[in-house]
Amino acid sequence: MLLDNIKVAIRIRPFTNRELEISDITTLLVLDKETVSTIPPIEAGIRQNQKTYNFNWVFDRMISQKEIFETTLEYQVLSVLDGINFTIMSYGASGSGKSHTLVKYAEDYGLLIRSINKIFQTIQNKKRQIAIKFSYLEISQEQLYDLLNNMNTNLDIRDDQDKGVVIHGIKEMEIASTQELIQLIQIAKKQKSLKQHELLIFSLYIQDHPDGKLVVSKLIFADLGWVERGAQKKKNISLQVLNNCISLLNEAKKKNTQTFIPYRNSKLTRLLKESLGGNSKTLMISCVSPAILGYEDTIQTLEYSQMATTITNQTSIKVFQDNEQQLIMEQTNHDLVNQNEELKKQLNKQSQKQNEVIQMQQIEKNIIQHFNRESSIQEDIFKMQYEAEQMKQGIKDKQQLLDKIDLSERKKYNQLRDEIENDQEKVELQENEIKKLQKQTNDFTIQRKALQDNIKQNSLVDVDKLYLTNLIEKFILKLQLQEIKAKESIYQLHQQEQEKLLSLQNNQITLRDRIIEEQRKQITQNFKLNSTKRYTKSDGSSQLITTSKSKFKLNPILPKVSDIQQGQEPYLYRQSSSRQTPQLQTPKKKSKSRSKSKSRDKFKTKIPNKNVIDNLSTPQIHRYNALDRASPSKLIDSKSMVALPLIQSNRSVTKFVYDSKSGGYKFLEEQSIFPQQVQKQQQKQIPIEQDKSFLINSSRGSSVQKNHIKQGLLLPGKVNESLYVKGFINKEIEMKMKLHQLNLKMKKAPQKK
Numbered sequence: 001m002l003l004d005n006i007k008v009a010i011r012i013r014p015f016t017n018r019e020l021e022i023s024d025i026t027t028l029l030v031l032d033k034e035t036v037s038t039i040p041p042i043e044a045g046i047r048q049n050q051k052t053y054n055f056n057w058v059f060d061r062m063i064s065q066k067e068i069f070e071t072t073l074e075y076q077v078l079s080v081l082d083g084i085n086f087t088i089m090s091y092g093a094s095g096s097g098k099s100h101t102l103v104k105y106a107e108d109y110g111l112l113i114r115s116i117n118k119i120f121q122t123i124q125n126k127k128r129q130i131a132i133k134f135s136y137l138e139i140s141q142e143q144l145y146d147l148l149n150n151m152n153t154n155l156d157i158r159d160d161q162d163k164g165v166v167i168h169g170i171k172e173m174e175i176a177s178t179q180e181l182i183q184l185i186q187i188a189k190k191q192k193s194l195k196q197h198e199l200l201i202f203s204l205y206i207q208d209h210p211d212g213k214l215v216v217s218k219l220i221f222a223d224l225g226w227v228e229r230g231a232q233k234k235k236n237i238s239l240q241v242l243n244n245c246i247s248l249l250n251e252a253k254k255k256n257t258q259t260f261i262p263y264r265n266s267k268l269t270r271l272l273k274e275s276l277g278g279n280s281k282t283l284m285i286s287c288v289s290p291a292i293l294g295y296e297d298t299i300q301t302l303e304y305s306q307m308a309t310t311i312t313n314q315t316s317i318k319v320f321q322d323n324e325q326q327l328i329m330e331q332t333n334h335d336l337v338n339q340n341e342e343l344k345k346q347l348n349k350q351s352q353k354q355n356e357v358i359q360m361q362q363i364e365k366n367i368i369q370h371f372n373r374e375s376s377i378q379e380d381i382f383k384m385q386y387e388a389e390q391m392k393q394g395i396k397d398k399q400q401l402l403d404k405i406d407l408s409e410r411k412k413y414n415q416l417r418d419e420i421e422n423d424q425e426k427v428e429l430q431e432n433e434i435k436k437l438q439k440q441t442n443d444f445t446i447q448r449k450a451l452q453d454n455i456k457q458n459s460l461v462d463v464d465k466l467y468l469t470n471l472i473e474k475f476i477l478k479l480q481l482q483e484i485k486a487k488e489s490i491y492q493l494h495q496q497e498q499e500k501l502l503s504l505q506n507n508q509i510t511l512r513d514r515i516i517e518e519q520r521k522q523i524t525q526n527f528k529l530n531s532t533k534r535y536t537k538s539d540g541s542s543q544l545i546t547t548s549k550s551k552f553k554l555n556p557i558l559p560k561v562s563d564i565q566q567g568q569e570p571y572l573y574r575q576s577s578s579r580q581t582p583q584l585q586t587p588k589k590k591s592k593s594r595s596k597s598k599s600r601d602k603f604k605t606k607i608p609n610k611n612v613i614d615n616l617s618t619p620q621i622h623r624y625n626a627l628d629r630a631s632p633s634k635l636i637d638s639k640s641m642v643a644l645p646l647i648q649s650n651r652s653v654t655k656f657v658y659d660s661k662s663g664g665y666k667f668l669e670e671q672s673i674f675p676q677q678v679q680k681q682q683q684k685q686i687p688i689e690q691d692k693s694f695l696i697n698s699s700r701g702s703s704v705q706k707n708h709i710k711q712g713l714l715l716p717g718k719v720n721e722s723l724y725v726k727g728f729i730n731k732e733i734e735m736k737m738k739l740h741q742l743n744l745k746m747k748k749a750p751q752k753k
């Protein structure tokens, strides 16, 4: 049995940036390698005298981890290979550098990694047969947690006669290298909870001890938590008991008496019982801050650390009996082999899983990035298409406005025309941009395929593959939805435009019907009045025939227009009796076959002769009419009062009048226009393009004026027969068809969704 005092090293850590902001004055003065003196800070107003402490080692701020290890442990720790227990504990306030000094397991390694590495090096060099088992636990709020197996929540400390203090149920893993230890710590740290005290325990099974017997030793690294402030303060019982034990052991030593040491009062002191006055070599690394901020903690650390220097341990080697040794060896070997396998499997599994996760995350990221790009380009295209459509509509509206502007308002006219040109340029630019973007989308199909192939070819598990395939499907669906939505809004835009047009045209149809009705009445009236009068044949007979035919379509004797021979100008011929029905005569010599027909004998074919007077007792509808010549859109203005000459006979003219004051239309029969006047008007040719006005008769009597008619409401030309009217009706049907198709399309769109 060897008597050996606890060794205590003081490590002063460097100032932190935060501490330097307050003050760079140190509270500790290192007098030599073993002595440190406190400098009570005046700023803190603490009335204390300077005090000097002695330790085994005092390490100043700039000392390296390596130096500390080489000074305090490099060879000392190897005593565990001889069967002697060894404990290294870090003690000190929060943030004083305990973990940094003791358990740092990356880069600037702490004492733990350096010690284990030294042990493995030694075992390897001397080819010694030693097995090392590792267990890792945490003490928090007087509870033990197994950090190598988080399922183990029911750990229990027991006292064994032969083995000393034993943690029942704790997992022990065999380690064969420093690297394995680092990996285990890394895994364990992930499940670490609130840190208070951490204990890393190594059991060394020494098979080649010079005694020829199995020797077991323990190496413990204890990273002790400090007294927590606030709510935690009372709960760190373990540290309070530890301080108490140190204090009592120190007193006992000073007084040279036997004192009861309350190790059992806390989990920590129970586990460290052998390290404090028991069978173990112990190194206490006390960490302190040089800053004024931590002065009180520094003093407390130095005080307890100094007390610890007086504690004496008695070290002895624990040797097992032969048969017992054999059993333990076999058991240990068996355990070690199993645990080794398990560890390797775990590590393999973990790295494989990690690879899969990384691969999967990468593919997922690629998919998301790709479809975000697709979506944003598609959105841009639709947005621009919508804007272009809006602009086009705007242009149409402006165009209509332009048509209404009178040429006399040249400035306004030019301004609007420029605006239209500008808008057209903008639309062109927009459409070019759209084309550019659409070019970019060409590659998307190939890229999508590449993403799908990547999933198939990858060594991912089926669940992951399925997830990624579904992800692509989901994005494609989203894009389709986006497309339908965008098209819907463009359809709506078109629909609005068409509805606008349709309602306008409906108004015109109503108007037309009213005109027709009035015209019919007028014709019937005139027919009765003038039935006995004779009329001269009109030129332009084809139109006259068409008109007359329509007006007298109830008369079954009248031939169809198609019956009239080509090249022969048909005209209406009226037989002598004024009461006879009007009949058509065609020239005889050019239609021999027809002349044979009995039914047509009544009609004599005649070479058109301007002198022949048509005695057909129908009202002669004035051939030249502004309605015939002028574009219908020029005939009526919805804003001013306009009279539209509709039907003219020798005696009267009936006009269709829009009265903006009353907001409606009305029919007026006006004063007579004599045939001579009519003739004059007929001869007067007004070019359609230039005709911005036409002659109207004001309802206010004789003031026959040439009024300026602004273009406005569309009105059918020659009421019921002009090509325009026919075209208009066709257009209406066409529009309705379009609207119907559009509606069908719109109904289908949500079904697609």
Ligand SMILES: Nc1ncnc2c1ncn2[C@@H]1O[C@H](COP(=O)(O)OP(=O)(O)OP(=O)(O)O)[C@@H](O)[C@H]1O
Pocket: 012, 013, 014, 092, 093, 094, 095, 096, 097, 098, 099, 100, 101, 195, 224, 225, 226, 287
């Ligand atoms: N000697 C040193 N050199 C450089 N940095 C250090 C040193 N000591 C401590 N630090 C740094 O100071 C910070 C606190 O150190 P550490 O976590 O080791 O303190 P602690 O005493 O273990 O604190 P706690 O008890 O709260 O866990 C860490 O960022 C650490 O890297």
